[in-house]
Amino acid sequence: MRLREIRKDSGMTARALATAAGWHESKTSRIENGRTAPSDADIRTWTRLCQAEEQTTDLIATARGIEGMYIEWRRLERGGLRRMQESVLPLFERTQRFRFYQSWVIPGLLQTADYTRAVLNTVVALRDAPDDVDAAVAVRMERQRVLRSGHQRFAMLVEEWVLRTVIGDGQVMAAQLGHLVGAACQPSVSLGIIPMGVERGHAWPTESFSVFDDAQASVELVSAHLTLTQPREVAEYVRTFTELSRVAVYGAPARRLITAAIDALG
Known part of the structure; x- marks a missing residue:
């Protein structure tokens, strides 16, 4: 959910983000809807492209600890x-x-x-x-x-x-x-x-x-x-x-x- 909000705040479409990141558009959808867990590299790419790199550390910590939280x-x-x-x-x-x-x-x-x-x-x-x-x-x-x-x-x-x-x-x-x-x-x-x-x-x-x-x-x-x-x-x-x-x-x-x-x- 937070990744979707970051993308929307940046003004990028899901297709534009996927193209810039070099991955299939369906991957963006799967990540945003919680069907695929993003890797640390995915999060860094996402926040860099959306100009939200100040949120990278928090997002990675959340992704790593969500099951045991x-x-x-x-x-x-x-x-x-x-x-x-x-x-x-x-x-x-x-x-x-x-x-x-x-x-x-x-x-x-x-x-x-x-x-x-x-x-x-x-x-x-x-x-x-x-x-x-x-x-x-x-x-x-x-x-x-x-x-x-x-x-x-x-x-x-x-x-x-x-x-x-x-x-x-x-x-x-x-x-x-x-x-x-x-x-x-x-x-x-x-x-x-x-x-x-x-x-x-x-x-x-x-x-x-x-x-x-x-x-x-x-x-x-x-x-x-x-x-x-x-x-x-x-x-x-x-x-x-x-x-x-x-x-x-x-x-x-x-x-x-x-x-x-x-x-x-x-």
């Missing part, structure tokens, strides 16, 4: 929760700068084993996923070694209501919040808490998301996982993270909010 949780999890946890290890190992925003649960890299187990048990119950929770917990705990790599940086934002949402039971939650205080003291970690009741300006709460370097954004929807690699879309999530970080508190004020959540557990 939106995947239902049930499809991701049907091979087991352990396999799903293992599948992201290469991404975590190659990323240098992480940005995590969580409006649902504590970020996975800062979770205790018991908290993770409670989260994954809920996944099994709600989505009928295979019950290999213990194995999946072990993989996630092992993944936390990236926090100690020494060359990676982690910026994490958590809504205050996440601290007040009891996952598991009171004992599990108290231990998790205590662990959060210690984990936030690691030199590689910046933890911001967005207080309830604060004037947010443009920093509206949104779905949980992660940004890996400036190359990929992953979004957690209720029914599916969304992976974005288009530079323009990734930049939107970077901008959103920046806006949210401006209303967060850090250091001692953040620790006070965590401590208050522990006290509220009684």
Whole structure:
């Protein structure tokens, strides 16, 4: 659809584009109607002829990632929760700068084993996923070694209501919040808490998301996982993270909010 719009905006007909590109007119039609996936070379030729080369990078990223962009949780999890946890290890190992925003649960890299187990048990119950929770917990705990790599940086934002949402039971939650205080003291970690009741300006709460370097954004929807690699879309999530970080508190004020959540557990 976007390629058709680019062609029309340029004033070229489908026949003229095909002639200039040196391919059959039916190829242009097949690409525009989604019957044939364009190659990287096709996209570069298309945007060059239509004088829209500034859109080339975004279009190639979209074409490469379209099949894996939106995947239902049930499809991701049907091979087991352990396999799903293992599948992201290469991404975590190659990323240098992480940005995590969580409006649902504590970020996975800062979770205790018991908290993770409670989260994954809920996944099994709600989505009928295979019950290999213990194995999946072990993989996630092992993944936390990236926090100690020494060359990676982690910026994490958590809504205050996440601290007040009891996952598991009171004992599990108290231990998790205590662990959060210690984990936030690691030199590689910046933890911001967005207080309830604060004037947010443009920093509206949104779905949980992660940004890996400036190359990929992953979004957690209720029914599916969304992976974005288009530079323009990734930049939107970077901008959103920046806006949210401006209303967060850090250091001692953040620790006070965590401590208050522990006290509220009684």
